[in-house]
Amino acid sequence: MTDTADGSYVSAPRAARLDALLPVLLLATYFTASFALRLLRGGDLGSDEAEQIRLAHALQLGYGDQPPLYNWLFYCFGKVFGVSVDTLAFLKNATLLVSCIFLGLAARKVVGARDTAWIAVLGLLSLPAIFLLSQRDLTHSVGTFAAVAFFLYVLALMAERPSTGNYALLGTAAGVGFLAKYNFAIIPVATVVALLLEPGMRRLILNWRLAVTIAIGLAVAGPHVYWVMTHLDAATGDTLTKMRGVASHEAPVQLVAAWQLLASIVKCSALTLAILAVVYRGHIRTILAASSEWTRVIGRMLLISMFLVFVIMLAVDATMMRPKWISIFFVAFPLYLAFKVDAAGVQVPGATGKLMALVGAVIFISLGVVFAESFH
16 A cells, blocks of 8 residues: 555555556646647747748648658648648647657567656657757657657567568658658668677568568658659758858868767757766666667667768768757667666666656746747
């Protein structure tokens, strides 16, 4: 039995169910509040939102320097609910919620404790690209967050049961991810290398079914790839211009690129890591030192992704890297931390509640700041 605030008692199973519902309530409250406050902010559109409204009149294979997946989603929602700020806000918050769900499902496929799986979900909410940038103006990146979370879930599903159907599903996830954001293409490459480097999971790549994954992925992304090849300047020109920057630098381009990337990595990950360190203080060294198949695979995926981003920066002489441009790769970071805690076998009483309190404070304060900014 568990003592409650009014002196009464509830059974341990019931208390466990109540504890399990609290993170769900936090998610429901946050995304409902995000939707409501966006409506209260009115019709002032950010650049990404304005683009969605402008391009919602027709389905096309491509629309410009961003892949079309989110445009297609908004077109479909607009046909059902009308093209409006309401629809924009609903689609964005629903997509972010889907990201949380798939990342949670990916964690549950691997970790033993449900409380540990919540680290992935609540950690996702603590990423600046989620709680701040998404609430300001992101659209295509929001769709990619869901695509990455779905890809990670299917990867865990395929590792558990390497059937032809799951390999096909992974190909679908990869194709959908490319249609959401071009730099998503780095993730499947990083995944293949990371799995090959892990002896116990190498079998997933050295399997004839991988051909099914590749075929399905190409089939899903193929029509848009054809559009990109026939509209190369429209698809890539603006992005490359932004990455090259406009300011001159006395330092070598390579050094500037490395500094820009490192600074963006810190901005993407520092807050999430700091929150985990507070919740698990006294255990953080044990957690960071812990290792398992999945911590090594996800960790290598992150490292390889950042290395490939750096190579691309050098190839195009990029001297600019904004955190939002690499934010999609850090969807895997909270999952990595959840796997680390699981591998360490660390259990801290009330850890989920502490994590909820800290993340809740961050996301709701940020929501209030974004709302206040809209009136200035």
